[in-house]
Amino acid sequence: MERLKLATVWLGGCSGCHMSLLDLDEWLIDLAAVADLVYSPIADHKTFPAAVDLALVEGAVANDEHLELARQVRRNSRLVVALGDCAVTGNVTAMRNPLGAVATVLQQVYVMHGDPRGVLPDAPGIVPRLLDRVLPLHATITVDLFLPGCPPAASAIRTMLEALLRGETPPVLSRFG
Ligand code: SF4
Numbered sequence: 001m002e003r004l005k006l007a008t009v010w011l012g013g014c015s016g017c018h019m020s021l022l023d024l025d026e027w028l029i030d031l032a033a034v035a036d037l038v039y040s041p042i043a044d045h046k047t048f049p050a051a052v053d054l055a056l057v058e059g060a061v062a063n064d065e066h067l068e069l070a071r072q073v074r075r076n077s078r079l080v081v082a083l084g085d086c087a088v089t090g091n092v093t094a095m096r097n098p099l100g101a102v103a104t105v106l107q108q109v110y111v112m113h114g115d116p117r118g119v120l121p122d123a124p125g126i127v128p129r130l131l132d133r134v135l136p137l138h139a140t141i142t143v144d145l146f147l148p149g150c151p152p153a154a155s156a157i158r159t160m161l162e163a164l165l166r167g168e169t170p171p172v173l174s175r176f177g
Contacts, residue, residue, distance in 0.1 A: 004036070007073070008083075052073075056157075057083055060136055087137045
């Protein structure tokens with residue numbers, strides 16, 4: 001049997017969804033018997049590879065680096081899963097949206113409620129540029145499956161992965177909206 005090429009991706013999220021994945025504990029050894037982890041923050045790969053079978057994406061799309069990575073993931077993955085509420089709806093990451101424009105957000109965070117010297121981050125090419133609004137993953141790329149939860153329970157992640165490994169449609173949301 002072909003080994004599954006599995007990627008996990010960390011966009012604008014707290015990493016709690018990855019922690020839930022790690023909560024699968026010894027089942028991860030079973031997973032490692034049939035899958036190769038080809039990209040992940042927990043494996044520290046630098047570039048997203050080609051021909052990925054399954055990409056689990058945590059987090060919303062909040063800046064230009066997230067947007068570029070999300071597009072790379074879509075171009076190079078057969079199945080893309082929005083993993084957790086931030087990827088599915090924006091959730092916690094999108095809480096800045098009601099504050100308005102990026103300039104207002106930065107002013108509030110770094111000046112009004114932050115650094116008393118009033119210094120804004122200003123390093124083009126080093127500090128990612130914030131998007132005007134935080135977006136759920138499906139607003140930027142086509143998403144195949146949605147697994148909500150904050151975070152999704154480890155058991156729900158396992159159920160989804162087991163179904164996908166059997167070639168079945170897993171019992172998670174296959175559409176959103
Ligand atoms: Fe963290 Fe919840 Fe967002 Fe997952 S869905 S990244 S656990 S805030």
